[in-house]
Amino acid sequence: MPPGLKDVAALAGVSIKTVSNVVNGYLHVAPDTRARVQGAIDQLGYKPNVAARQLRSGRSGVIALALPELQSPYFAELAGLIVQAAERRSWTVLIDQTDGQADRERNLVAGLRRHAIDGLIFSPLALTGEELTSGGDGTPMVLLGERVSAGPADHVAIDNTAAAADATRHLAGLGRRRIAAIGAQDRPSAMTAHLRLAGYRRALAEAGLPDDPALVVPAESFHRADGAAAMERLLALPDPPDAVFCFNDLLALGALRTLLRSGRTVPGDVAVAGFDDVEDGRFSTPTLTTIAPDAARIAELTIDLLAERIGQTAEPPREVWVQHRLITRESTG
Amino acid sequence: MPPGLKDVAALAGVSIKTVSNVVNGYLHVAPDTRARVQGAIDQLGYKPNVAARQLRSGRSGVIALALPELQSPYFAELAGLIVQAAERRSWTVLIDQTDGQADRERNLVAGLRRHAIDGLIFSPLALTGEELTSGGDGTPMVLLGERVSAGPADHVAIDNTAAAADATRHLAGLGRRRIAAIGAQDRPSAMTAHLRLAGYRRALAEAGLPDDPALVVPAESFHRADGAAAMERLLALPDPPDAVFCFNDLLALGALRTLLRSGRTVPGDVAVAGFDDVEDGRFSTPTLTTIAPDAARIAELTIDLLAERIGQTAEPPREVWVQHRLITRESTG
DNA sequence: TCATCTCTTTACAACGTTGTATCCAACGTT
DNA sequence: AACGTTGGATACAACGTTGTAAAGAGATGA
Secondary structure (H helix, E strand, O other), X not given: OOOOHHHHHHHHOOOHHHHHHHHOOOOOOOHHHHHHHHHHHHHHOOOOOHHHXXXXXXXXXXXXXXXOOOOOHHHHHHHHHHHHHHHOOOOEXXXXXXXXXXXXXXXXXXXXXXXXXXXXXXXXXXXXXXXXXXXXXXXXXXXXXXXXXOOOOEEEEEOHHHHHHHHHHHHHHOOXXXXXXXXXXXXXXXXXXXXXXXXXXXXXXXXXXXXXHHHEEEOOOOOHHHHHHHHHHHHOOOOOOOEEEEOOHHHHHHXXXXXXXXXXXXXXXXXXXXXXXOOHHHHOOOOOEEEEEOHHHHHHHHHHHHHHHHHOOOOOOOEXXXXXXXXXXXXXX | OOOOHHHHHHHHOXXXXXXXXXXXXXXXXXXXXXXXXXXXHHHHOOOOOHHHHHHHHOOOOEEEEEEOOOOOHHHHHHHHHHHHHHHOOOOEEEEEEOOOOHHHHXXXXXXXXXXXXXXXXXXXXXXXXXXXXXXXXXXXXXXXXXXXXXXXXXEEEEOHXXXXXXXXXXXXXXXXXXXXXXXXXXXXXXXXXXXXXXXXXXXXXHOOOOOOHHHEXXXXXXXXXXXXXXXXXXXXXXXXXXXXXXXXXXXXXXXXXXXXXXXXXXXXXXXXXXXXXXXXXXXXXXXXXXXXXXXXXXXXXXXXXXXXXXXXXXXXXXXXXXXXXXXXXXXXX
């Protein structure tokens, strides 16, 4: 029903291929022919058929973005920025949720070819670098977020350890002596937790503070509820902390909730710092001190890397680091 | 490079079409032939090529979801639920952001055919019902969110007016006499604002309270910053309100921020109610009374409607209403 | 035995593009 | 005058799939 090259060709009185040449900006087309064809295109409202184009050329113009969860504001913001960046290359972004489950992540990497994707942007939670390689079918991929070992694909991230150290150092700089950490995770694949914990420890050591294991509280996932529960545990300690570094803002907001409900003041009794700079933390009471990754730049770079990778697949994997900065707000006075 | 029907057929010693029949579950295939073909399929790891399939059948298995913004937690949660619901039909969801801009919304409705979409789920912010019809090229569409006039497409929503009235009635039931509203919008297309304002006024009238225009504060958009600014205006009044109904949770969280910073207590001095039941409101201090739409059901129904619409396009547009309920939390004592 | 019916399988032609090879005309070079 | 070069346009064959029509093999009924 929609018009095809054939219809345009008939109307303009040229061959199908000539129309195709005009559409694709082929150089050697006489100006008047080009004008005539363009007129016919406009008149019929011709739109190239992606399916056919892809069948022929192998490219679909669609990239996939696989994130643990859209509900988390950090990922939602990032997704929005990536969609914007992709738009500039007139790519369409197909967003997929893995819920951080290993099997879903595996399926995604292995079986994504079904949807004819030109490239994949992937923020793995459960899978380690090695597992990612084995599944890959050669689709260009850029990894997002934390990972240490040089993996099989390009990688964009901020320096998590340095950032976590910055936040912890800030707390120590306020004169706090018992600084807790919320968000530790045992799973070997939980790189985010490992790296931020390392940064926390590094800053403690620098400040000459003891590393009290009781002050490091694990979190099943990085949601508000986990932060709230972890804070309860900390308050139940014989010698509770006077500051908390939470591994992301949601944990911090949950911790904040517990503190305020228990009658503590923030930052009076306990100072709180988070990580991600999500919008919620700019409007909580008190507002939240946090680490702000340059998310816009992350999105840009990711798309750039993927574009290069789609162009030519030969080069070795690259690691790209993006800036971050500490934003101090009310929760640390 | 990946195997096609041709390769499977060669290996199994049958015709290409027979393999196609096996793949598509065609009935009249001899059991042993089917087994042999299936073996070859497994051995080669054959995956059907979507582009070719779509080129032939016209169906792509991809639906688009167009939302004003992913950054807003309500839309993010909804998007997640819709992706899940679509998965059960093994559809892929292509998420698009309109930023609530009229021209972007128009482009989307008009030019989405480019990406060969089987159907569209659309939550319009700027466009009215009539504009939506004209642009449509016949792609099945389900509208999400608020709209009054019977439009050109199926429509899933909650009863916004009733829900807003419920929230306002709750505030009145607490004995509050000066109940403000935050989130009014003048644009004729701003249906959400109009409907919720109507519900607010209805409940005021029921409770025998005067409708003081000074207590109705507009908001440019429905974000925390708008809520915070609106609350400042309310506090500057000679006779400030003792309760606020905010047209969504983000506005309410912004208002909360302003109240607490100004030294007011919530709900002591001012009670606050929101709308959407986003996760933030469950962990703010105080926690937020709100209207909870049955988002999971919205997602389910939307996908169901779209599926029927893709099946046969003849039937007249349907309106589907989804339940909501009032959740009372600390912000209203 | 022949015609008819059902089951199973197949050949062929599309779907809308684009890459390759080719062709024609006009031009400049030897 | 014969030749290569260049710009401009075209015919044809693919890409991998599925709908259509039809052919072959048995089985059923007259």
